[in-house]
Amino acid sequence: MNILHFDYTLPAQIISFLLLVWLLSKYAWKPLMNMMEQRRINIENTLTQAQEERQQAEQIKKEYQDEMRQARQEAQEVIAKATKVSEERTVEILALAREEAEKIKKSALVDIERERDRAVSEVKAQVADLSIAVAEKIIRQKLDMPNQEKLIEQFIQEVGEMPC
Amino acid sequence: MHEETVLWHLGNMTFHGKTLTMTWLVMAFILILCFLGVRHLTSGKPGKMQNILEWIIDFVRGLITDNMDYEKGRPLLAYLVTLIMFIFFSNVLGLIPNFTLNLFEHFGVEWAQLNKIFEGPSLMSPTADINTTIALALLSITLVLFLGIKHRGAKYFKHFIEPIPVFLPIHLIDLLAKPMTLAFRLFGNIFAGEVLIKVILMLPGIYVLPAIFPDTIWLGFSLFIGAIQSFVFTVLTTAYIGQAVSESH
Numbered sequence: 001m002n003i004l005h006f007d008y009t010l011p012a013q014i015i016s017f018l019l020l021v022w023l024l025s026k027y028a029w030k031p032l033m034n035m036m037e038q039r040r041i042n043i044e045n046t047l048t049q050a051q052e053e054r055q056q057a058e059q060i061k062k063e064y065q066d067e068m069r070q071a072r073q074e075a076q077e078v079i080a081k082a083t084k085v086s087e088e089r090t091v092e093i094l095a096l097a098r099e100e101a102e103k104i105k106k107s108a109l110v111d112i113e114r115e116r117d118r119a120v121s122e123v124k125a126q127v128a129d130l131s132i133a134v135a136e137k138i139i140r141q142k143l144d145m146p147n148q149e150k151l152i153e154q155f156i157q158e159v160g161e162m163p164c
Numbered sequence: 165m166h167e168e169t170v171l172w173h174l175g176n177m178t179f180h181g182k183t184l185t186m187t188w189l190v191m192a193f194i195l196i197l198c199f200l201g202v203r204h205l206t207s208g209k210p211g212k213m214q215n216i217l218e219w220i221i222d223f224v225r226g227l228i229t230d231n232m233d234y235e236k237g238r239p240l241l242a243y244l245v246t247l248i249m250f251i252f253f254s255n256v257l258g259l260i261p262n263f264t265l266n267l268f269e270h271f272g273v274e275w276a277q278l279n280k281i282f283e284g285p286s287l288m289s290p291t292a293d294i295n296t297t298i299a300l301a302l303l304s305i306t307l308v309l310f311l312g313i314k315h316r317g318a319k320y321f322k323h324f325i326e327p328i329p330v331f332l333p334i335h336l337i338d339l340l341a342k343p344m345t346l347a348f349r350l351f352g353n354i355f356a357g358e359v360l361i362k363v364i365l366m367l368p369g370i371y372v373l374p375a376i377f378p379d380t381i382w383l384g385f386s387l388f389i390g391a392i393q394s395f396v397f398t399v400l401t402t403a404y405i406g407q408a409v410s411e412s413h
Contacts, residue, residue, distance in 0.1 A: 003294065004294050006295060008174075008177040008178060009178075009184065010295040010298055012295075013187060014302065014303060019191075020191045025242040028202050029242040031205055032202055036218060
């Protein structure tokens with residue numbers, strides 16, 4: 001047997017192999033490569049999307065930080081304002097209280113004055129009564145019959161002398 | 165070799181029946197493999213078979229991008245992937261034991277001389293026939309010429325007379341040598357491997373356990389050679405085409 005024997009096997013092999021290439025290209029490689037291409041596009045899209053989403057997230061984070069800073073600032077302002085208002089209120093309230101106290105003190109002084117006057121007048125009246133009572137007692141002690149008569153006499157005389 | 169080449173006759177044409185039968189076996193195997201691979205195509209998570217096919221495609225794509233612009237090489241991808249798979253499985257087929265257990269011989273099936281095609285301890289590599297390797301090499305060199313002319317036009321022929329016209333015979337020999345070396349390298353490696361398998365099986369006492377080791381070792385080495393030769397054939401084809409289509413070399 002001659003191992004280098006050429007015959008029509010050669011074209012038959014060419015045709016067989018080209019047939020295999022054609023069949024595989026059509027039914028295997030084409031769909032497979034399409035699928036690989038599709039996967040490549042998928043992955044690319046996913047990556048782009050991820051990139052976009054990250055950027056968005058970054059932006060949102062920035063916005064939140066800005067908002068937070070603003071909110072903190074506002075809060076500080078509010079607190080400062082409230083402190084100021086409360087201080088003002090304190091001063092105001094203190095002034096009011098002082099005024100009130102002054103007023104109360106004044107009216108109390110007036111009352112005291114009045115009370116003293118009344119007490120003084122009462123004392124005066126009592127002194128008058130007491131003096132009368134003392135006078136009565138003294139008079140009762142000193143007024144005996146002769147003196148009584150003398151007194152009556154004097155009284156009648158006085159009455160008689162009065163122009164009627 | 166004592167065995168006769170099985171010849172099929174069609175009119176006054178003769179064919180190597182064993183080579184053709186083995187070629188068709190390989191083709192059927194590759195087709196089944198690929199159809200299994202693309203049965204549940206998905207762009208998401210690929211299955212095992214799809215993964216293997218995608219790995220092969222990526223591998224060959226890498227070979228192409230190493231040698232030329234990918235845009236020029238893209239139409240080649242299907243051809244080269246088929247080529248590397250065909251040569252690899254062809255080379256390996258000669259290592260597979262004869263699964264017909266000589267039943268064709270036993271029942272005397274004479275049709276298409278199947279009894280003679282499936283005889284012996286193992287099958288035959290289609291690439292152990294010079295017709296197959298010459299056919300593949302001719303296809304390769306045709307592609308080289310065709311793509312060279314397609315991409316560079318008349319300028320492609322200019323490289324035959326570079327740097328001076330005296331170099332024309334050398335370039336012509338080079339053009340002839342490329343398919344010759346491709347074909348004979350592959351044929352020689354695989355044919356020698358098969359011959360050696362047959363020789364090893366003729367060793368005295370080979371069917372005693374320790375004596376099987378030479379065969380085992382040689383089968384493993386042949387598998388390695390088969391893979392290397394399919395790779396070499398594809399790489400060289402790619403390189404030749406890359407040379408032909410590139411603007412400068």
